[in-house]
Amino acid sequence: MSKPSEPRDSRDVSRWDIETDVVVVGLGCAGAAATLEATGAGAEVVVLERASGGGGTSAMSGGVIYLGGGTPIQRACGFEDSPEEMFEYLMASLGPRPDEAKVRAYCEGSVAHFDWFVEHGVRFKAAFYPHYSGEPPTDDGLVYSGTENAYPYDEVARPAPRGHVPQIEGKAGALLMQTLLAAVERTAARVVTDGRCETLVVDPPGAVVGVVARLDGRERVVRARRGVVLAAGGFINNRAMVETYAPRLLRCKFRVGAEGDDGSGIRMGMGAGGAAINMDMGSVSLPLIPPKKLQKGILVNAHGQRFINEDAYYGRLGEYALLRHDGRAFLVLDNATFERPEVDREVAGVGETIEELERELGLPEGSLQATVALYNRHAERGEDPVFRKAREWVVPLIESPFGALDCTTENSLYAVFTLGGLRTTVDGEVLTPDGDVIPGLFAAGRTTAGLSAPGYSSGISIGDGTFFGRRAGRRAAGRRS
Amino acid sequence: MSKPSEPRDSRDVSRWDIETDVVVVGLGCAGAAATLEATGAGAEVVVLERASGGGGTSAMSGGVIYLGGGTPIQRACGFEDSPEEMFEYLMASLGPRPDEAKVRAYCEGSVAHFDWFVEHGVRFKAAFYPHYSGEPPTDDGLVYSGTENAYPYDEVARPAPRGHVPQIEGKAGALLMQTLLAAVERTAARVVTDGRCETLVVDPPGAVVGVVARLDGRERVVRARRGVVLAAGGFINNRAMVETYAPRLLRCKFRVGAEGDDGSGIRMGMGAGGAAINMDMGSVSLPLIPPKKLQKGILVNAHGQRFINEDAYYGRLGEYALLRHDGRAFLVLDNATFERPEVDREVAGVGETIEELERELGLPEGSLQATVALYNRHAERGEDPVFRKAREWVVPLIESPFGALDCTTENSLYAVFTLGGLRTTVDGEVLTPDGDVIPGLFAAGRTTAGLSAPGYSSGISIGDGTFFGRRAGRRAAGRRS
Numbered sequence: 001m002s003k004p005s006e007p008r009d010s011r012d013v014s015r016w017d018i019e020t021d022v023v024v025v026g027l028g029c030a031g032a033a034a035t036l037e038a039t040g041a042g043a044e045v046v047v048l049e050r051a052s053g054g055g056g057t058s059a060m061s062g063g064v065i066y067l068g069g070g071t072p073i074q075r076a077c078g079f080e081d082s083p084e085e086m087f088e089y090l091m092a093s094l095g096p097r098p099d100e101a102k103v104r105a106y107c108e109g110s111v112a113h114f115d116w117f118v119e120h121g122v123r124f125k126a127a128f129y130p131h132y133s134g135e136p137p138t139d140d141g142l143v144y145s146g147t148e149n150a151y152p153y154d155e156v157a158r159p160a161p162r163g164h165v166p167q168i169e170g171k172a173g174a175l176l177m178q179t180l181l182a183a184v185e186r187t188a189a190r191v192v193t194d195g196r197c198e199t200l201v202v203d204p205p206g207a208v209v210g211v212v213a214r215l216d217g218r219e220r221v222v223r224a225r226r227g228v229v230l231a232a233g234g235f236i237n238n239r240a241m242v243e244t245y246a247p248r249l250l251r252c253k254f255r256v257g258a259e260g261d262d263g264s265g266i267r268m269g270m271g272a273g274g275a276a277i278n279m280d281m282g283s284v285s286l287p288l289i290p291p292k293k294l295q296k297g298i299l300v301n302a303h304g305q306r307f308i309n310e311d312a313y314y315g316r317l318g319e320y321a322l323l324r325h326d327g328r329a330f331l332v333l334d335n336a337t338f339e340r341p342e343v344d345r346e347v348a349g350v351g352e353t354i355e356e357l358e359r360e361l362g363l364p365e366g367s368l369q370a371t372v373a374l375y376n377r378h379a380e381r382g383e384d385p386v387f388r389k390a391r392e393w394v395v396p397l398i399e400s401p402f403g404a405l406d407c408t409t410e411n412s413l414y415a416v417f418t419l420g421g422l423r424t425t426v427d428g429e430v431l432t433p434d435g436d437v438i439p440g441l442f443a444a445g446r447t448t449a450g451l452s453a454p455g456y457s458s459g460i461s462i463g464d465g466t467f468f469g470r471r472a473g474r475r476a477a478g479r480r481s
Numbered sequence: 482m483s484k485p486s487e488p489r490d491s492r493d494v495s496r497w498d499i500e501t502d503v504v505v506v507g508l509g510c511a512g513a514a515a516t517l518e519a520t521g522a523g524a525e526v527v528v529l530e531r532a533s534g535g536g537g538t539s540a541m542s543g544g545v546i547y548l549g550g551g552t553p554i555q556r557a558c559g560f561e562d563s564p565e566e567m568f569e570y571l572m573a574s575l576g577p578r579p580d581e582a583k584v585r586a587y588c589e590g591s592v593a594h595f596d597w598f599v600e601h602g603v604r605f606k607a608a609f610y611p612h613y614s615g616e617p618p619t620d621d622g623l624v625y626s627g628t629e630n631a632y633p634y635d636e637v638a639r640p641a642p643r644g645h646v647p648q649i650e651g652k653a654g655a656l657l658m659q660t661l662l663a664a665v666e667r668t669a670a671r672v673v674t675d676g677r678c679e680t681l682v683v684d685p686p687g688a689v690v691g692v693v694a695r696l697d698g699r700e701r702v703v704r705a706r707r708g709v710v711l712a713a714g715g716f717i718n719n720r721a722m723v724e725t726y727a728p729r730l731l732r733c734k735f736r737v738g739a740e741g742d743d744g745s746g747i748r749m750g751m752g753a754g755g756a757a758i759n760m761d762m763g764s765v766s767l768p769l770i771p772p773k774k775l776q777k778g779i780l781v782n783a784h785g786q787r788f789i790n791e792d793a794y795y796g797r798l799g800e801y802a803l804l805r806h807d808g809r810a811f812l813v814l815d816n817a818t819f820e821r822p823e824v825d826r827e828v829a830g831v832g833e834t835i836e837e838l839e840r841e842l843g844l845p846e847g848s849l850q851a852t853v854a855l856y857n858r859h860a861e862r863g864e865d866p867v868f869r870k871a872r873e874w875v876v877p878l879i880e881s882p883f884g885a886l887d888c889t890t891e892n893s894l895y896a897v898f899t900l901g902g903l904r905t906t907v908d909g910e911v912l913t914p915d916g917d918v919i920p921g922l923f924a925a926g927r928t929t930a931g932l933s934a935p936g937y938s939s940g941i942s943i944g945d946g947t948f949f950g951r952r953a954g955r956r957a958a959g960r961r962s
Contacts, residue, residue: 003913003915003917004914004915005754005756005913005914005915005917006686006687006754006913006915006917009685009686011685095728096728096729096731097724097728097731204490204492204685205487205490206487240916241914243578244756244758244904245758247576247577247578248577250577250578263914266914267914267915270751270754270756270914271754271913271914273486273487273751273752275486275725275751276914277725277726277760278761279758279760279761280759280760280761280762281761303787303867303868304867305786306784307784323805324804324805324806325805364866364867365859365866366855366858366859366866366867367855367866367867370851370852370854370855371851373851374847374848374851377847378846378847385845385846385847385848386784386785386845386847386848387784423725432484432486432487432752433485433486433722433744433747433748433751433752433757434484434485434486434487434748435721436484436486436487
């Protein structure tokens with residue numbers, strides 16, 4: 001059985017079966033981006049993809065790409081944006097200590113990164129989808145995919161939608177990856193599918209000089225003269241790893257990840273001396289909407305208390321509900337605000353009065369009544385001074401009967417993938433726990449810690465995967481070993 | 482400059498300056514325990530302590546040791562306890578997925594571990610200190626040091642105090658370590674102070690066979706025939722590491738740790754292929770009391786809401802306030818419940834009415850009023866169905882004037898140390914990211930992830946440090962390389 005974290009010593013390699021400049025491990029969005037840039041820089045590239053075809057988790061996703069700073073699509077749709085506004089939003093939303101150098105590079109390079117997608121054949125329709133945030137069901141190209149236009153971030157930076165979606169109706173991830181894979185095919189890169197990378201080859205005291213792979217059932221040792229780029233995804237599908245590093249995420253029912261997201265890339269990097277960070281964190285989505293009208297309800301915890309503005313993005317809602325309120329949440333509505341949710345979601349309780357509903361939900365006596373009374377008092381003036389939901393969604397909940405939708409982790413959809421991984425420089429170089437670069441080792445995508453942990457906005461994963469994947473590919477190609 | 486995470490290849494070692502069976506790195510409580518057991522098992526031991534004397538963070542601590550299951554002190558003080566009750570409490574309180582094998586071993590071995598302390602000269606007075614939880618100012622030997630006797634854990638297991646404190650007035654850590662260090666001196670172990678371990682020596686493909694140390698200004702290579710035990714503390718005093726792995730802890734003003742808690746032990750272990758887990762977590766203490774009467778107040782967040790039973794242990798209060806409520810908390814009291822806190826703590830606001838106090842604190846209009854009204858309504862019956870504070874501390878807050886003590890991270894004392902570290906077996910063997918044992922490498926104390934993350938009860942750090950330090954020392958001594 002393969003032990004990714006045990007590197008092979010190069011002195012134990014008698015001969016190289018294959019030689020190339022750069023080895024890219026994994027052909028999701030990060031691997032494709034690295035391959036395109038490395039070949040573009042003149043390097044000979046071998047790509048090892050363990051599945052029978054490229055695409056990875058990116059191909060299963062909604063295909064949203066977080067881009068901004070004034071892209072042609074943003075401008076055509078009438079939204080002003082700048083790298084500075086984007087930077088302010090991301091620095092405020094990405095947890096307690098974002099990697100400022102990465103956030104800055106990402107924002108300053110975002111318009112050029114949009115152009116890169118277009119150059120490689122990805123098309124975006126210049127139309128804004130306003131009906132809810134996240135993945136649009138239409139072929140519209142722009143959508144809000146974070147909490148830019150709600151409290152507290154609407155006060156931090158001028159809101160602009162930054163979710164860019166390739167033009168197709170519905171799930172756009174497959175189209176995005178088809179397009180990027182077609183671009184990869186036009187390069188001279190040698191793509192080996194059903195090619196499993198088993199571990200790294202290390203030249204003491206620590207430079208990475210190749211990989212051990214299993215191809216056609218045989219072990220092959222592949223030399224990488226300039227570098228290896230690990231782009232092998234996250235670890236949401238490795239239960240033991242999630243138990244060890246991110247046990248809170250186990251409670252989410254819907255794991256977003258291809259089979260290959262078993263953490264082997266991260267473990268290979270650790271075995272070669274790389275540090276992994278943010279390993280406890282994940283993107284946790286709790287989709288309350290569509291329909292958007294449901295934002296008029298109030299989300300309460302097991303103590304009958306509100307805990308967030310309900311118009312926050314679903315990534316923020318999920319994170320708060322799971323990590324701060326033990327995954328115990330109910331969306332309370334009255335007869336006027338109720339509408340059937342598009343996401344499959346059970347009714348947890350109904351009552352002629354809030355008191356009856358409170359009892360029905362098993363909430364402490366008086367708790368929900370106090371919460372609703374306070375909310376309604378302010379809502380009569382269209383205000384929500386306690387959690388700052390936008391005026392548009394603030395109405396008193398007064399029309400009987402009342403009901404609550406079940407938003408507990410046990411009974412509803414929480415979508416999750418891991419955000420922890422190898423620590424890298426802005427050029428994708430993998431760092432040791434002491435902060436030193438490991439010569440010859442690069443990583444990108446969910447094999448790395450990336451931009452977000454916590455504070456996920458949709459599109460950041462494909463966004464940072466491709467952006468830093470490109471930089472890793474270029475840096476690897478330009479390296480002289 | 483030393484790079485702990487870059488191991489030395491044994492093939493690059495021309496000669497060993499010192500040879501021994503077991504090298505113990507660090508002479509805090511874990512290192513002392515490992516040394517005592519390794520020498521007791523007949524091994525030749527060299528201890529490297531970078532400071533001018535042993536003691537480490539343990540010597541600076543309150544000296545509380547978390548022990549139970551029916552120790553002689555518990556029995557003499559009239560408390561019933563059993564390994565099973567202790568196990569239930571710990572499994573429920575130690576976060577989302579405690580290491581069950583470790584918790585079980587710890588509970589089953591706890592009475593014998595108490596005896597071990599006594600055998601090595603540590604004395605405990607058979608007297609229970611009831612006035613508050615945590616470190617007693619008297620020489621009493623037993624105290625509550627967790628949330629055993631408050632909600633929710635009082636319903637999980639029969640409450641028993643398990644904080645055992647060596648007999649001395651005030652801070653008992655120094656006495657504890659003096660006693661253990663005296664016991665170490667009575668062994669044949671060679672203790673080298675001012676001896677800094679710089680990195681490990683590794684025999685490819687991965688066995689640890691020694692260390693590189695700096696002694697008297699010169700590099701010395703020390704062979705460890707049977708094993709190396711890393712007991713070098715946590716990383717709270719390495720700002721870069723805290724920023725990288727546990728940025729939320731940066732907000733706590735009071736760091737509990739000796740200078741040596743710079744994470745070098747953890748980084749050495751990682752460099753030799755060890756996995757570090759729970760790296761984001763810390764013990765975060767927010768001491769509201771003494772005097773205990775202050776538990777009659779209510780702790781509210783920035784939304785004017787309560788968020789926990791105020792009689793929970795200070796480790797749990799701090800964790801909730803910092804990690805779930807962004808370190809924004811106020812303790813609201815009325816004239817009848819107010820008393821001057823023994824911990825230095827500012828008054829954040831006063832008011833003739835709750836409404837005035839609410840305004841003074843900058844809380845959303847009506848929020849604190851709603852919270853106090855609900856609390857008082859139940860408190861009139863001596864009940865707290867919302868957060869389940871014990872009846873003894875539940876009285877209506879009705880006597881003007883009202884005031885609030887500042888419990889925000891910015892303006893008050895939050896004590897913190899790190900809980901993340903190397904992943905080990907129940908015998909202290911360090912594991913790789915793939916879950917394999919690294920031959921010859923052991924670890925204990927805060928260099929490991931230990932029992933707790935999160936859900937700290939005081940005394941667990943010295944408790945698991947000594948308990949698993951002993952097991953690591955024994956296992957290392959018994960190993961044949």
